[in-house]
Amino acid sequence: MPKFDLGAAWDDSMVLLKSHIALTSTVAAVFLFLPTLAVSWFGPVPIEPADTATFEQIMTAARTSAMQAAPYQVLVSVIAAIGGVGILRLWLSRTGTSVGDALVFALKMVPTMIAIQLILGVGLGLGAVLLIMPGIAAGGGAISVLLLFVGGIALVAILLYLWGRLAVISPALTDKTLYNPIAAIQTSWQLTRGNGWRICLFLFLVTLVVLIVAIMLGGVVAIVAGTGEGVGRILTGLVEASVAAVSGLVTTAIVAATYRQLASGDGKDIFS
Structure with missing residues (x-):
């Protein structure tokens, strides 16, 4: 397999972002921006433990907040996936397609996308158990800590590698x-053979930039308006939704450009 060219993929992703810009921006606004904004404004508010709370109370509050937010996050993820596949259909269609046809196609793909997530989730869950169990079975002590540390490092490395290998699903x-x-899953695995770590690095660098920008914007909003109810929550929701829409659109362009390059060898002779 030819080596994945990060620079060429970035250039191609910029080309994709500029194509169908009005249509893709509209889809991103409806399927990425609005759902995130709705959950931020009207979804459950995270539980904030008291300043004197113990570690156990803090963890309980975090678990409760996560359980309350989970259904909303799943719904937002499904809606975002529909929008993402719709945008990919607009970009990757060789014969051209309308927004309506692209979204209908994306809706038909929902069962497949859910099945993929379940397969990967179960597989990763079993892998995590196999890596962590030796440390738990050791029953405590230095050996147990060492095994847990090694298992944790191995799990992170495997997740990063799979991130690259499964990026173009x-x-x-x-x-x-x-x-x-x-x-x-097999198609992504075949296309990314020999380039897993390079693709992972590409995705990691972009994700890192997005994360830094999100933290900076969130910090500015927190300083200006706070994070409580009222103006603070409104502005925070707008920032979160904007970051979700922009980062989702950019990430979609990146995986599309990665696929174009890997599927064609140089990314220049298909999907034009």
Whole structure:
């Protein structure tokens, strides 16, 4: 397999972002911006433990907040996935397609996307158990801590590698109309052979930049308006939704550009 070119992929992602800009921006606004904004404004408010709370009370509050937010986050993720596949359909279609047709296609792909997430989730869960269990089974002490540390490092490394190897599942199933989740996973695995770490680095660098920008904007809003109810929550929601929309659109362009390059060898002779 040819080596993945990060620079070429970035340039191509910028080209994709400029194409169909009005249509893709509208889809991103509806499927990425608005759902995140709605949850930020009207969803459950995270529980803030008292200043004198113990560690156990803090963890209990965090678990409760996570459980309350989980259904909303799942719904937002599904809606975002529909929007993402719709945008990919607009970008990767060789014959051209309308927004309506792209979104109908994305809706048809929802069962496949859910199945892919379940397969990967179960697989990663089992892998995590296998890596962590030796440390737990050791029963405490220095050996147990060492085994848990090694298992944790191994798990992080595997997750990062899989991030790169499975990065083009969505563009692959979109371009090839793969309703079979296993076929979509296999296609991504084949296309990214020999480039897993390079693709992971590419995605990591972009994610890091997005994270830094989000933290900076969130910090500015917290200083200006606070994080409580009222203006603070309104502004925080707008920032979160804007970051979600922009980062989602950029990430979609990046995985699409990565797929274009890997599927064609140089990314210049297809999907034009």
